[in-house]
Amino acid sequence: LKSPYHGGHLEVIVGPMFSGKSEELIRRVGRAVIARQQVAVFKPAIDDRYHATHVSSHTGRVTPAQAVPGTAQARRLIFGQGDLLDAGSHVLPDVVGFDEAQFFDDGLVPLALELADLGVRVILAGLDLDFRGEPFGVMPELLSRAESVEKLTAICVICGAPATRTQRLIGGQPARRSDPVVMVGAAESYEARCRVHHELNG
Numbered sequence: 456l457k458s459p460y461h462g463g464h465l466e467v468i469v470g471p472m473f474s475g476k477s478e479e480l481i482r483r484v485g486r487a488v489i490a491r492q493q494v495a496v497f498k499p500a501i502d503d504r505y506h507a508t509h510v511s512s513h514t515g516r517v518t519p520a521q522a523v524p525g526t527a528q529a530r531r532l533i534f535g536q537g538d539l540l541d542a543g544s545h546v547l548p549d550v551v552g553f554d555e556a557q558f559f560d561d562g563l564v565p566l567a568l569e570l571a572d573l574g575v576r577v578i579l580a581g582l583d584l585d586f587r588g589e590p591f592g593v594m595p596e597l598l599s600r601a602e603s604v605e606k607l608t609a610i611c612v613i614c615g616a617p618a619t620r621t622q623r624l625i626g627g628q629p630a631r632r633s634d635p636v637v638m639v640g641a642a643e644s645y646e647a648r649c650r651v652h653h654e655l656n657g
């Protein structure tokens with residue numbers, strides 16, 4: 456038996472940074488591999504190139520993955536060069552994983568739904584909230600549409616309570632609400648914090 460679901464479905468894993476999302480994705484994918492299922496894992500490429508890479512957790516566990524510039528490229532790798540017309544001759548993976556799902560474009564929702572409808576187990580791991588504590592990109596819609604949602608917590612570095620937020624620090628100071636979500640080249644760092652200790656500068 457593959458899973459408690461009959462056929463395809465969406466599983467979403469969310470939480471702040473350091474909550475173990477990648478670890479959990481790697482754990483689920485690893486079990487599928489042991490069961491000799493076909494698995495494909497994707498993550499967003501920082502530049503516009505495809506390349507073979509891996510998903511790694513902060514503890515150092517890894518699983519092979521493909522870096523893709525967007526969901527169009529992930530779709531092409533999953534379905535073969537053609538589109539659904541070729542799907543008959545192209546064997547779909549049993550399991551498709553997406554790490555850092557919050558950085559994918561809007562095409563991730565229809566792709567995930569299409570895969571689930573075709574019988575694929577789709578596992579999506581990502582940040583539910585950005586550094587301001589606002590819903591992040593495509594995650595709210597994925598959370599609504601998923602059969603299964605796991606919200607993980609980290610440990611607040613200030614008080615030790617369960618951390619649900621990602622604190623962004625720029626030069627050691629809380630980032631401003633108006634800072635862009637993705638900052639290139641900034642001296643930034645991130646910490647896991649609870650609601651009480653999550654701070655924004657202005």
Ligand code: ADP
Nearest residue numbers: 472473474475476477478512513514609610647
């Ligand atoms: P995520 O993908 O959610 O960022 P990872 O799976 O990469 O998380 O890493 C989780 C690991 O991060 C934990 O198992 C732990 O070893 C480490 N870690 C570092 N800082 C913290 C923290 N403040 N709370 C919990 N775990 C932390």
